[in-house]
Amino acid sequence: xxxxxxxxxxxxxxxxxxxxxxxxxxxxxxxxxxxxxxxxxxxxxxxxxxxxxxxxxxxxxxxxxxxxxxxxxxxxxxxxxxxxxxxxxxxxxxxxxxxxxxxxxxxxxxxxx
Amino acid sequence: xxxxxxxxxxxxxxxxxxxxxxxxxxxxxxxxxxxxxxxxxxxxxxxxxxxxxxxxxxxxxxxxxxxxxxxxxxxxxxxxxxxxxxxxxxxxxxxxxxxxxxxxxxxxxxxxxx
Numbered sequence: 001x002x003x004x005x006x007x008x009x010x011x012x013x014x015x016x017x018x019x020x021x022x023x024x025x026x027x028x029x030x031x032x033x034x035x036x037x038x039x040x041x042x043x044x045x046x047x048x049x050x051x052x053x054x055x056x057x058x059x060x061x062x063x064x065x066x067x068x069x070x071x072x073x074x075x076x077x078x079x080x081x082x083x084x085x086x087x088x089x090x091x092x093x094x095x096x097x098x099x100x101x102x103x104x105x106x107x108x109x110x111x112x113x
Numbered sequence: 114x115x116x117x118x119x120x121x122x123x124x125x126x127x128x129x130x131x132x133x134x135x136x137x138x139x140x141x142x143x144x145x146x147x148x149x150x151x152x153x154x155x156x157x158x159x160x161x162x163x164x165x166x167x168x169x170x171x172x173x174x175x176x177x178x179x180x181x182x183x184x185x186x187x188x189x190x191x192x193x194x195x196x197x198x199x200x201x202x203x204x205x206x207x208x209x210x211x212x213x214x215x216x217x218x219x220x221x222x223x224x225x226x227x
Contacts, residue, residue, distance in 0.1 A: 032213050034215060041220070041221075041223075042221075043117070043203050043205070043218030043219050043220045043221050044203075044216075044218050045218070046216065049213055049215060051213065089155055089156075093213075100161060101158065101216060102158070103155035103156055103157075104155060105154065105155050106155055
């Protein structure tokens with residue numbers, strides 16, 4: 001069966017360090033992968049998208065990698081700040097012609113001052 | 114502030130009530146979505162509308178009835194809900210025609226069934 005796994009339910013890191021979140025998938029051949037941020041009581045907010053033929057994408061302090069051989073995406077936040085504390089969700093669109101997103105369970109990141 | 118507006122923010126209803134959730138976007142998006150999210154779980158897709166027509170129904174019980182009256186509005190009509198239907202209901206929108214489009218979410222309606 002198809003699975004999207006975000007290995008850590010929660011991750012605590014010290015302010016200023018780099019946070020690395022992992023998203024693994026099985027039995028998908030995704031055309032692209034998206035990362036969202038969700039704060040308590042709010043809807044998810046889109047952060048970054050990476051295509052299957054891209055190895056890496058950056059936006060300010062955020063970096064996403066996509067390894068279709070390992071079936072894994074890594075999401076990095078450099079120089080983390082307490083304001084980065086939130087739940088981060090990876091999401092896949094599977095298959096040509098589809099725009100239906102399936103989300104991983106998310107990783108709750110806490111950045112400690 | 115989000116560009117997708119959902120009303121009401123909170124709704125408490127009995128199992129015999131009929132109510133509606135509303136969603137509005139003015140970004141010109143022609144795909145709109147309803148998701149259900151339980152506590153500490155990811156959003157789960159319920160319905161997809163494309164060009165105001167229902168294109169995906171993820172085997173949702175008939176007590177949930179979606180409606181897309183025009184390209185900016187999406188409703189979810191609720192009737193005879195069960196306590197397990199208590200959740201955060203999220204609306205989202207995106208462009209169609211290009212597969213790599215992000216979805217824009219509202220902040221949801223927190224629904225409690227008594």
